[in-house]
Amino acid sequence: MKFIILVTFLTIAPWASAQKSALPEPLNLLIQQGGEVVEQFDAPAGMQGYIADFRGQVITLYVTSDDKYMFTGAMLDTQGNNLGEQAIQDYMSGPKSIKDWKQLETSHWVLDGSPAAKRIVYTFTDPNCPYCSKFWQNARPWVDSGQVQIRHILVGILRADSQQKAAAILAAEKPSVALAEHQVANSLPNLKPLLEHSTDIKRKLMENHQIMMVMGASATPATFYQDETGVVQKQMGLPPEAMMTQILGHLKEN
Template sequence: MIEQIPKRLFQVALVPATILAGAAQAQTYPAAIQSLEQQGVRVVESFDAPGGMTGYVGEMQGRSLAFYLTPDGDHVIVGTLLDAQGNNLSAASIDELVTGPKFAEAWSQLEESHWVRDGSADAETVVYTFTDPNCPYCYRFRQQAEPWIDAGKVQLRHIIVGILREDSLTKAATILGSDDPEAALHQHMDTYEQGGIEVDRKRVSAAHMDVKANDRLMQDLGLQATPSTLYKDGEGNVKMVQGLPNPQALQRMMGPRP
């Protein structure tokens, strides 16, 4: 459910600087980096990379990526850089320079979005997750989170979106437009395998614009899959997990299993 960086970028993993030799550019980046800009990449920051390379992080179509200028300055490599221990250096750079600051800034937008509370209002940990009513992974994530929710440890805030199927919008608006959205969400989860909540046109009319606003927020954040979940780690840094979290990620976001 997680889209890949457009294939055409990988097809030019080595870009000769001569492609844009002599082209007038307002930026001061080397020509090999300018060639990526021509393909729609927005350069965010540069950093020192191993092997004498210069690393860059950027965004394309809402997705973050890392690329590396070779020491001769004539070629740029797009992709993942691993060290001898297999650590993903690209992901660390992207998180530090792009996604971390972006999601930290977005936290207030999450708070102000149209979400449904799932769990105790007094829970110590608050987790935001983009949920489509027709998403099987959202359903499974809610099952995974249940021990923390039932123990009063975690409040899961579902930002309800309608993007996966034709009736996702109407189901989402039925939940959001309910007199008791939390009860409606639980009703939907309890009956998910039988098709979920029954669409109520009155509720849809009341809340469909709220669902569309959630859809736009998800798109603006460059999130490509449901569930996409944001939380704060022990140091207060905003982290994001896209897709169904594994057990280790689940404990990082929610703490030790109750």
């Protein structure tokens, strides 16, 4: 099994850190390449099953009884049941959801909407992304009603000046106003790129990009929200009209 080497950082969970020295050697290979072993469960034929979080993707791993070999994927019984499915669901709806939301909260976001709005949505935004602007425009009824606040996590990945434009918004006296003015213009070049920005702004943009990678997002917009059960969900790309209520909630008339 091949793993893509991450150039970003991942924080190893306390369980993984405590168990690292006792883990079978094949699992240490996963950890060395940025993965996180988060759960362990019993598997048949003397094997051990593990749940791992790798670049935002949750996978099942199985290690043979001699601790020498590892394989990933679904293990099915004679009835076709996936033996690791329940362990994955428990992790996705519990620890991972909590961890992902806390990770998003630590990002350097720009507020769109009222800080008192109860529903919070995070979206990774590139200033040169036309679909990000379209999502901003489509969300106006929810944001303007005060029901939803969208927290834009600025990144610069699309064009050569994307990072400089993101820096200009973050460094503005009122970042929320700068973002709104830019989005109203529908990504026209009204925003002057900030060619020289401070170390602090550079750090914030770097950390935003790292969080984006950790969350398994590779393009903008990448939107994260909590469903009706509180589980964090992800929408890649411009949300279709049919999904707007799912992401932003039912629009209530004032």
